[in-house]
Amino acid sequence: MDISIEIKGLTKNYGKKKALSEVSLSIGPGMFGLLGPNGAGKTTLMKVLTALVEKNGGEVTVCGVPVEDSRQIRNMTGYLPQDFSMYGNMNAYEALDYLALLSGMNRAERKVKVPEMLEKVNLREKQKTKVRSMSGGMKRRLGIAQAIIHDPKVIIVDEPTAGLDPEERVRFRNLLCEIAKDRIVLLSTHIVGDIEATCENIAVLNQGKICFDGKLTKLLSLVEGKVYSAEIAAVELEKVKQKYMVTGILTTGSTANIKIIADDKPFPQARQVQPDVEDAYMYLMHREEGKR
Amino acid sequence: MEKYIKLTVSFIKRQYYPHLLLTILFAVCSGGFVSFKGLGDTQAAKAMEMYVAFAGILLFVPLFMPEQDKDIWDLERSKGMPMWKVYLPRLLLASVCCLSVIALFLGIMVNGGGTFHAFLLFRGACCEIFFLGSIGYFTSAVTNQAVIGYMLAVIYFAVNLGGAKYLGNFALFQMMRGEYGTWMYWLLAAAALFAAGVALRERLAVRNR
Amino acid sequence: MFGAMFLKECGQVVKSLTYYIYVVVFVLFMTSQMSSEDLENLQEPLPGQPYYGETVTKDETLIMEGTLAKLMQDVWRNSFATYPLGFYKGITLTDSEKKQAEEILARCTGKSYETLEEEMKRHFGQYDQVSPEETMAASASYKVSVKEGFTYAEFQTAMEEICRLVGKGSSYEKTEYENEVYVPMTYEQAKEEFDALCSQDGFTRAYMRLFCDYAGIMLAILPVFVGVSRALRDRRAKVQQVIFSKPASGALIIGSRYLANLVMVGIPVIVTAFLLQQPYYYKAKTFGIQGDLLAFLKVPCLWLLPEIMIVLALAFLITEFTDTIAAVFVQTAWGIGGLFAGDTLVGNFGLKLVTRWNTLGQSMYYASLKNELLRNKGFYCLLAGVCLILTILVYERKRRKGGSLIWKNI
Numbered sequence: 001m002d003i004s005i006e007i008k009g010l011t012k013n014y015g016k017k018k019a020l021s022e023v024s025l026s027i028g029p030g031m032f033g034l035l036g037p038n039g040a041g042k043t044t045l046m047k048v049l050t051a052l053v054e055k056n057g058g059e060v061t062v063c064g065v066p067v068e069d070s071r072q073i074r075n076m077t078g079y080l081p082q083d084f085s086m087y088g089n090m091n092a093y094e095a096l097d098y099l100a101l102l103s104g105m106n107r108a109e110r111k112v113k114v115p116e117m118l119e120k121v122n123l124r125e126k127q128k129t130k131v132r133s134m135s136g137g138m139k140r141r142l143g144i145a146q147a148i149i150h151d152p153k154v155i156i157v158d159e160p161t162a163g164l165d166p167e168e169r170v171r172f173r174n175l176l177c178e179i180a181k182d183r184i185v186l187l188s189t190h191i192v193g194d195i196e197a198t199c200e201n202i203a204v205l206n207q208g209k210i211c212f213d214g215k216l217t218k219l220l221s222l223v224e225g226k227v228y229s230a231e232i233a234a235v236e237l238e239k240v241k242q243k244y245m246v247t248g249i250l251t252t253g254s255t256a257n258i259k260i261i262a263d264d265k266p267f268p269q270a271r272q273v274q275p276d277v278e279d280a281y282m283y284l285m286h287r288e289e290g291k292r
Numbered sequence: 293m294e295k296y297i298k299l300t301v302s303f304i305k306r307q308y309y310p311h312l313l314l315t316i317l318f319a320v321c322s323g324g325f326v327s328f329k330g331l332g333d334t335q336a337a338k339a340m341e342m343y344v345a346f347a348g349i350l351l352f353v354p355l356f357m358p359e360q361d362k363d364i365w366d367l368e369r370s371k372g373m374p375m376w377k378v379y380l381p382r383l384l385l386a387s388v389c390c391l392s393v394i395a396l397f398l399g400i401m402v403n404g405g406g407t408f409h410a411f412l413l414f415r416g417a418c419c420e421i422f423f424l425g426s427i428g429y430f431t432s433a434v435t436n437q438a439v440i441g442y443m444l445a446v447i448y449f450a451v452n453l454g455g456a457k458y459l460g461n462f463a464l465f466q467m468m469r470g471e472y473g474t475w476m477y478w479l480l481a482a483a484a485l486f487a488a489g490v491a492l493r494e495r496l497a498v499r500n501r
Numbered sequence: 502m503f504g505a506m507f508l509k510e511c512g513q514v515v516k517s518l519t520y521y522i523y524v525v526v527f528v529l530f531m532t533s534q535m536s537s538e539d540l541e542n543l544q545e546p547l548p549g550q551p552y553y554g555e556t557v558t559k560d561e562t563l564i565m566e567g568t569l570a571k572l573m574q575d576v577w578r579n580s581f582a583t584y585p586l587g588f589y590k591g592i593t594l595t596d597s598e599k600k601q602a603e604e605i606l607a608r609c610t611g612k613s614y615e616t617l618e619e620e621m622k623r624h625f626g627q628y629d630q631v632s633p634e635e636t637m638a639a640s641a642s643y644k645v646s647v648k649e650g651f652t653y654a655e656f657q658t659a660m661e662e663i664c665r666l667v668g669k670g671s672s673y674e675k676t677e678y679e680n681e682v683y684v685p686m687t688y689e690q691a692k693e694e695f696d697a698l699c700s701q702d703g704f705t706r707a708y709m710r711l712f713c714d715y716a717g718i719m720l721a722i723l724p725v726f727v728g729v730s731r732a733l734r735d736r737r738a739k740v741q742q743v744i745f746s747k748p749a750s751g752a753l754i755i756g757s758r759y760l761a762n763l764v765m766v767g768i769p770v771i772v773t774a775f776l777l778q779q780p781y782y783y784k785a786k787t788f789g790i791q792g793d794l795l796a797f798l799k800v801p802c803l804w805l806l807p808e809i810m811i812v813l814a815l816a817f818l819i820t821e822f823t824d825t826i827a828a829v830f831v832q833t834a835w836g837i838g839g840l841f842a843g844d845t846l847v848g849n850f851g852l853k854l855v856t857r858w859n860t861l862g863q864s865m866y867y868a869s870l871k872n873e874l875l876r877n878k879g880f881y882c883l884l885a886g887v888c889l890i891l892t893i894l895v896y897e898r899k900r901r902k903g904g905s906l907i908w909k910n911i
Contacts, residue, residue: 050746053903070901071748072738085739089516102747102754103503146743314830327578332622342841350830360737439733440519440830443726447526450722450837455533469629 002064003029003153003184005049010058012044012208020042020208025056031180033199034188035281040122042188043082046156049186050079063153075104076149082158084139092123093143095131096149101149108137117145121175137168144175154184161194173198196277204281206288216277223275223283229259230270240266247282261286300381307357308382312389315350319393325417328397329404336401336408337467340394340417345449345464347393348425351386353432353441355379356493359434376490383429383486390425394418412472419478420464424449426485504758506749510731510761519730523723524769527716531773534715540780543704543786543861546691553691557866558684561653567682568656569609569645571672572663573617576602582842584851591842592667602666605659611648620645624756637846641683670786673811681845697864703793704785705778709800710858710867712774716805717855724766724809728816729828731762736824741904751897759817759889766809774801803874807881808854812836814888821895824905850877 005027010021020041036042047053048060051070060067069072086095094116100110118124121141131139139158147155157176161169176185189195195202195216202219204212212219224242227247232240234256238248244266248259259273260266261283304312322328326339356379359365368378394417402410427448432441449464456463461477558564575581579599581592594602597814603614610617616811628639647656649709663673672678686694735741746752774797786790787890793799812832823836839854846859848866850873858867899906 047903052742052745052900054901069538071750073749074746077746081742081746083739084743086743087513087734087740098509099743099747101502101509102744102749104502104748106502107505140871143743150748310825327580329579334625340541346833353759401701435518437730439726439730439829440522442826442833443519443522443723446722446837447522450719451530453840 003182004063005154005186006059006061010045010048010054010060011056012041012048018177018208020048020055022238023048023205023210025203025210025213027184027186027201029182029184030201031177031185031187031199033195033202034186034193035202035207036188036190036205036283038190040205042205043158043284044189045205046079046158046186046188049154050074050077050156050282051213052079064139075150076153078152078155078162080140080143080155080157082162084143085224086131086139086171087144088130091128091130092118092134092138093127095142096145099146101150101263102259103158105150113149114291117149121145122171137165137172140164140168141175143275144172144179148179152183158188159190160187161189161191162228170197190236192278192281202226203282206285212284219277219280219284220275223261223280225272226261226263226283227259227273227279228266228270229257229273230267231255232267232269237263240255245282247279296377296381298379300385303358303382304385308354308385311350311354315335315347315389315393318347318350319396322397328400328406331401331404331406331408333408333413333470334468336406336413337416337465339401340397340413341420341465341468344394344397344417345421345424348390348421349424349428349442349445349449351390351393352383352422352425353428353445354438355382355386355429356432356436357438360438362388378491379490383418383490386425387422390421391418392423409472413467416472416475419475419482420467423462423465423478423485425481425488426482430485430489433493436493502749503753506753507761510758511765513734513758514727514731515725515759517730517734519726522767523727523766527719527723527769528773529659530719531716531777533714534779535712536611540784543784544694546688548688550688550691553686553688554694554862555683556681556686556690556694556863558682559679560682560684561656563608563648563683563684564678565647565651565653566602568660568673568678569606569647570643571640571681572602573606573621573645574640574643575672576614577618577621578608581667581671583668584853589828592671594666598666602663605662606645609644609647609651609656609659611651617645647822677849681849685780694862697868698862699785699788699790701864701868702862703790703796704781704788705792705794705796706800707864708781709742709774709778709796710804711861712777713804714858716774716801717857718772719807719841720766720770720805720808720835721812721839722833724762724812725828725832725836727766728762728783729820729826730757732817732820733824733826737851745900745903751893751900755821755889755893755896759813759892762813763809764766766813767806770801770805770809771797774798793870795901801877804856804858807878807885808856809887810885811854811881814885814892817893818888820894821892821899822906824908850874852880853876854881 005025007023007025007027010020010023011018014167021043023041034042034045043051048055048067049062051067051073055067062073063076065072065076078081086099093114096114097110100114106115115124115127118127121144123138123141123145126134126138129138131142134142144160146158147157150175160176161172164172173194176187179185187194187199200216201214202212202216203210204219212222232255234251237249237251237256237258240260244260244262246258246260248257250257259279260270261279265272303379317334322343327335328339331339359368371374398414398417399411401408424445428441428445430441431444432438435441452459452464456465461474462481463474466472466474516731576599579593581594583592607614624643625639629635632713656748657675660673660675660678664671667673672681679804698704735744782792782794816828816832818827835854846857847863848858848872850856850869856874856877895906
């Protein structure tokens, strides 16, 4: 089976507002990161891919099936919405069993799969906990369990790490990487760290348009040789901020250690450093803003 | 003061206006069901107690609608302002609206050349309609579900049609029987339920949501 | 798949507070309303008793008196209940039309309208106007006598004039007024009724009709709360998106929910009916009659099931379409409005939501109305089916649009 997502010239409007305009992307197996600021259109794109929103123009196929065929699409995809929740009066087991049933699994399949999935997301011991008393992290783990329980070829997760503590976040990322073998995991986030740790291929969405699409290394190469670090007097900070793009500040006493992006060496004491994804992302956003 | 007005205006804009429109629709449609011309004591009381009474349910039950969303409720609670200060202006708003509706209907009936005792009817109707509304208010406060608020208020109304004898001084439709003396019981019960609704809500509803 | 979903949905209903309130209120209401008095009074009529109950009269004078009394009240309120298509439609006359109606009344009675008004107020002053039953009793005993020498033919002409004023479907059509005036029964009539009660209804069926009369009032309103809370729960619990994204069809999701709610609302009705029926079943035995043991299933299924079906289907449809509790207002208005607008406590089904039969017996009259009842119930079953299909369509549409149809989705 062909495991891919093909998007060509996708457009989606909400009334007069353009949520997505002329988006084209090609996604293959493995983790794929979708990065962008809040309101960039990430959620809309994911909803189009899961047949939860009708597009206005363009062509979208998931594993060769056009998104118009919503029944097929839903069979092939697993979706974890941004604010996943379940009926508060159900416990973890009941909730997962209910959603597995909606995924078309029969009794025998559910009996095997539900405990297995709970085990996988580390909820087996908490399976009697009611959804209403679950922490954000537990809910999210339950969410990923329901998204993968019917063994879909494509898994779409929307901002899965927002609101998780650092430890939970790391665990969650690892879980995603684990399940990304032989399938597509499309991960949307506005948290750059998530992408850095997990995805090789990424796209950046801004104002409904794709402004970058390619490998992580290609994104980093955009800022290669443009990231500097320097120690300046704290009082100078405002002035420097107005002139350059500052991506990091660490103030100690009257001095500040800053990280800035600039085409040429900004001041003599500055020294070039290795760029990270955050720098590249900031640079990209800044450049986009300049274009407008 | 300004802060409370702002909160209340935002409540009307976001949550309450459909209910106000519904109450207006309810008043406008009344002509199709009830006659207001030349009413005697019994007929005037009947129009008030059996028709206008629904305004109390319409206006008082939906006052906790915004907080049915747990996130909004948590956010409001995190602001440091005691929640009763949020609820009280809403209650005042609903009370003023309810009084206006009762006064409006009374005006129409007086204008229609009725022979009933306007003051007694007004006093009784206010207490009775507030009482009916307070039942729904209290229920929706402690369950945090407006549906249950409407349910119990409507059930109380329906029970009174056949089983008023079990309810003693708290029975509705007394004025239709020519009994104008139970207004004090209604008023006391309404006050108790409104106060208990606000006071117990934060304690009871948080636990069972 | 449907069976498993159905059971899960039943579990959802059982976990809701609304459902428990429904069960408690329904059971308390029914057990308090269905007193055992009827059971004790149920005796074979013997010659020489002072009172044998009431029956529809064919006596022309009584028909005229009863009908004019009704007309007098309607003209005075200037509010005429008509059922042109089976549904209630209130009619108000213009000033000149009302004058004409007053003249017709004066012509029939030989008294001025003002005199009639005085007499009426005096009569109603003697009654308690709160319960529908008392109001009906006041109306039942109110009579307006015709002037001397006034013939039935003249009366019929007068009523035709009234029908022209108020339009189709009023109480002033020949078929209506000739079946609406009640008088005390004679021994022979009472005996015939009692025999019919035994032979046609085997006691229990007649009793179950009375049960359905009271239950029908409650079931015109209560199920809407159960239905609305289920339909709204997805939105409240924020599970809409995740359920939308599953392969299960809208027909499966909505269908299983609807059926689960229907069954769960039905269970307390059937259980209460069974328990209340038993004393009558045994009483029938003392008369040497084999009562119908399954009446508690048959009669409520005919009388109440279509009613619950439409109330729930409408609740689902309105709630899915608006994502609000609007259905509560619609159903309360329909249920309570229908109860107040009801013109009789027995028969005259039309297309009313609540079909009334507030009497134990009148088996022969019931037999004559059976087709009318079947039409009414068939209509509501069909309408419920249509509402359910519309609900599924709305649900699928919401799924493709990403949420509510009328509110803004982000």
